[in-house]
Amino acid sequence: MKTATFPSVRADVELREAIDRRRAEAALLAGGLAAIARTQKAGNGIPADDVIAKLEARLASARQALADKATQNLSHRGTNLDAARHQRENDYR
Structure with missing residues (x-):
């Protein structure tokens, strides 16, 4: 009896990526x-709360x-605007 050989199967790139992602998730x-077990042992x-x-x-x-910071920036802008208005009023007098 002859040994049967199967042609190599080429997996789609997306399938390979999905498999790699699942392996990475399983490892994580x-x-x-394991970290939880070490901490409990x-x-x-530290309590979650x-x-x-x-x-x-x-x-x-x-x-x-x-x-x-936002309040400080707004009050600073207001001061600058008031000074500019005052200066402009003085320029026209």
């Missing part, structure tokens, strides 16, 4: 699960700084 998931994890509270505080601080 496995690494994450060591007992040195604490992490979220810190992130929310940082976000609120950043938003406040942005609002303060």
